[in-house]
Each structure stands twice: as C-alpha cells, then as structure tokens.
Amino acid sequence: MKGTYCLIIKLKEKSTIKIGSLGKIDFDKGTYIYIGSAMNSLNARIKRHLSDDKKLHWHIDYLLKDKNSEIVDVIFTISTNKLECKLSEFINKKSDNKITKFGSSDCNCESHLYYFKKIENAKKECIKAYENNNTDFFDLDYFYKNLNE
Numbered sequence: 001m002k003g004t005y006c007l008i009i010k011l012k013e014k015s016t017i018k019i020g021s022l023g024k025i026d027f028d029k030g031t032y033i034y035i036g037s038a039m040n041s042l043n044a045r046i047k048r049h050l051s052d053d054k055k056l057h058w059h060i061d062y063l064l065k066d067k068n069s070e071i072v073d074v075i076f077t078i079s080t081n082k083l084e085c086k087l088s089e090f091i092n093k094k095s096d097n098k099i100t101k102f103g104s105s106d107c108n109c110e111s112h113l114y115y116f117k118k119i120e121n122a123k124k125e126c127i128k129a130y131e132n133n134n135t136d137f138f139d140l141d142y143f144y145k146n147l148n149e
Contacts, residue, residue: 001041001042001043001078001147002038002039002040002042002078002079002080003037003038003042003076003077003078003079004035004036004037004038004076004077004079004081004082004083004084004087005035005036005037005038005042005045005046005074005075005076005077006033006034006035006036006074006075006076006087006091006126006129007032007033007034007036007049007060007071007073007074008031008032008033008071008072008073008074008075008119008122008123008126009031009032009033009034009063009064009069009070009071009072010030010031010069010070010071010072010119011027011028011029011030011031011032011066011068011069012029012068012069012070013029013068014026014027014028014029015027015066015068015069017062017063017066018062019059019062019063019102020056020058020059020062022059022101022102025099025102027063027099027115028097028115029068030096030115030116030117030118031072031115031116031117031118031119031121031122032063032099032113032114032115032116032122033091033095033113033114033116033122033125033126034060034063034102034103034112034113035084035087035088035091035103035112035113035114036058036060036084036103036112037082037083037084039080039082042076042078042147043147043148046074046076046143046147047148049064049071049074050071050074052065058103059102059103059105059113060102060103060113063113071140072119073123073139073140074139074140074143075123075126075127075130075137075138075139075140076137076138076139076143077130077135077136077137077138078138079135081135083130083133083135084107084112085107085108085109086129086133087126087129087130087133088104088109088111088112088114089109090125090128090129090132090133091114091125091126091129092109092110092111092114094114094121094125094128095114095115095116095125096115096116096117096121097114097115098110098111098113098114098115099111099113099114099115
C-alpha cells in the first residue's frame, strides 16, 4: 500500500535538538506537521514513526526521539500519487513558521516540517491541504482499527 502522510506532533517543551546533518535546531513548544510519503509500504512507515525502537535515519527520527515530542495524530491518504510536495506547499502558506530544509533534501520544497502554535489550527490546515487536492484521507484511529496488522 502506497500513500502520503502528515504526522501531527506535539512538542511539550521548547527544545534544542541535533537533527542529523542539519545540526542543532531550536524548536518552540507547540504543534508540528511533518509531511512524508511511503511509496513502498505505508503501513510499515507509519508504524516506524510511531515506534520508539528505530535507528536514526531521517530528520524526523531525531525530532521524534526527543523526550518532549509525541505523535498525536497521523492524517494520511492511500494513493499511488505522491502528494508530499503539494501538501507541503499548501501548509507552508498557513503555518506560523517552518524549519527550513527539514525533510526536504530530496525535493525543491523549503521544508516538510511546519510549526503551529495551536494543535487545532495544525489539524484544520492539514485536512484543508488534502481537501485542496481533492483527496480522501484517514486518521490514526482508522489506522489502528483497519491497517495496523
């Protein structure tokens, strides 16, 4: 199963985190949306992000390993269309800030990680991004009930 996903991440406290080759980055307390795609196995990718037991490979792994971070939702689509950059472009215009070059080393986007002061705004804009692309989407509850094999 292939698809694109948005991790909704709550950062409980302001943190300075070393993010692989990007170096140390200051993260404000609040909510972040990370946009990714899984063109091999969407199930496995979402499970990997939700797991604490993983090697640090992608930028997002470093953020997720921080004791102050928690994935509070995953909003995703099941599709062979790679929507990662289109979602990123939409969310970039709506976010309070972005972490430049985060998760976007393989494309021309400024970032794939966006900051929102309020979780409600993050979820709302994430959903609007999918709707703007005429794409059906699902959430973490759906994943646990239907796809978490």
